[in-house]
Amino acid sequence: MAVLNEGAGCTAPLWKFFEEMLAIPHGSGNEAALAQYIRSFAQERKLPVRIDSAGNVIIKKPASPGYEDHPPVVLQGHIDMVCEKNDGTVHDFEQDPIRPVIDGDWLRADGTTLGADNGIGVAAALAVLDDPDLKHPSLEALFTVDEETGLNGAMAITPDLIEGRRLINLDSEEEGVFYFGCAGGRNTSGSLVPSFASPRSGSRMLRLRVEGLSGGHSGGEIHRRLGNALQLGALAICSAEAESMEIVSLRGGGKHNAIPREAEFILALAPGDIPRLKEAAAKVESDARGLYTEDKPVRVVVEELKEKPSRVLKDGIRIIRGLLAMPHGSQEMSTVVPGMVETSTNLAAVTMDDKKLYVLTSQRSAAGYKRDIISRRVKAQLELMGCTVEYESEYPSWEPNPDSPLLRFAAEVYREARKKEPHLTAVHAGLECGVIADKVPGMDMVSFGPDLEGAHSPDERVSIPSTEAFWSFLKELLARL
Secondary structure (H helix, E strand, O other): OOOOOHHHOOOOOHHHHHHHHHOOOOEOOOOHHHHHHHHHHHHHOOOOEEEOOOOOEEEEEOOOOOOOOOOOEEEEEEOOEOOOEOOOOOOOOOOOOOOEEEEOOEEEEOOEOOOHHHHHHHHHHHHHHHOOOOOOOOEEEEEEOOOOOOOHHHHOOOHHHOOOOEEEEOOOOOOOEEEEEEOEEEEEEEEEOOOEEOOOOOOEEEEEEEEOOOOOEOOOOOOOOOOOHHHHHHHHHHHHOOOOOEEEEEEEEOOOOEOOOOEEEEEEEOHHHHHHHHHHHHHHHHHHHHHOOOOOOOEEEEEEOOOOOOOEEOOHHHHHHHHHHOOOEEEEEOOOOOOOEEEEEEEEEEEEOOOOEEEEEEEEEOOHHHHHHHHHHHHHHHHHOOOEEEEEEEEOOEOOOOOOHHHHHHHHHHHHHHOOOOEEEEEOOOOHHHHHHHHOOOOEEEEOOOOEEOOOOOOOEEEHHHHHHHHHHHHHHHHHO
16 A cells, blocks of 8 residues: 555554555454464564464564563554444455555544554554564563454463563553553343334334444543434434334444444334424434534434335334433543543444344443442343343453552653653553453553544544654663563
8 A cells, every 4th residue: 555654754664564454354353364464474584473272363572682681571462453434435344455544643544443443552563573673671472352342362361371471552542641550341232022013104204313423432532522323313302202203223333342423213203293303303413512522513314214114113212212311421430540430331332123122332440349330220221121131241450550660660761761751540441451460460561552543433543643652662661671
């Protein structure tokens, strides 16, 4: 593609590897080709490489001369990406390369997620392994799979896979911010077998669409004033207070870790109630634009369809009311780490076909018992909607450790190298550090990365200057460890 070049300010060697990765499809569950690329990379450089039973790849590189007696360092990132695209964007994530676009000081993709989360971190680790002149202790580069769907690659790690006990996680999204803890989480899902009935005589069929929202990461951005497309659609339907309202179908959202940015509701309605729905939709759109001030302007569009409804959901209105009442967003702020969300929940997705209606939610908390409490609240709401409920993809938190020796050393190096003060904090998103700490006792860890915005949405973009700064700092830190 040759899009990333020195003329665009992309001088760090990591850009070469990131661009090569963009040409290899690597959505969650489809990382085998990228894992093979990394394996071939190691074999070409005669570096020991291993792929474990889960598909995680680990590469070892000997210490630079003079660093042989320094404790080893583990560089860690995940090789899968979230696959999201805008409506109207033609892209097959199983086959097509990501199309990068340089937009000023930012790199984004053309209508899809970019995969900078966590491709930039992976590319940085490859660039470190590739550089014969870079000074460093002995290195282990751990590339995990299937992080975005539940940290599944990290869950499969065995203690014998890693020798080092100092780990640098390269999966953070703010340059100059050093993380020393993260939330744990679980998904709570509800499902029911839909029952159908005949629509009221004379009903018309309409489509209500909620579109234009940013979406965003349900951990790192759950505290922001961002709209949830599913709940805005449910609000418009309930606000119409139309007695003739019936639900034909509904869908919205996608991934457990992404705030829903689009939703669609097919409705059956008496002709006389159609103006009420349009008025309610217009008001929700106006109110949402004033309420969700950090989001893009939402559109709540009502379209009359030519088709006539042949059937409707028997309990459709109860389901819509349940979605509106579902807990969503930040629930409690941390009393340990100022400014950090401690507990949250995300109403993530609804899908429906003839056999099943499925609701996906995700809960996070730095405190395990608080995660359990909010999960119970969500479970109760799903059961009131008539769903059978399951807990899935549970993972531990990384207990915040502000006294970490690696954290303090990294902060000191940053002050000296960048001539400014770093921000030391924990993150509400789930990092693999929590799982790794649980699997490998005695691990001292820190997480950092470049400025990255809009992760898990087609608005994802990474700052080119901050990535250059991130690369320079990583080299300096390894030379000092």
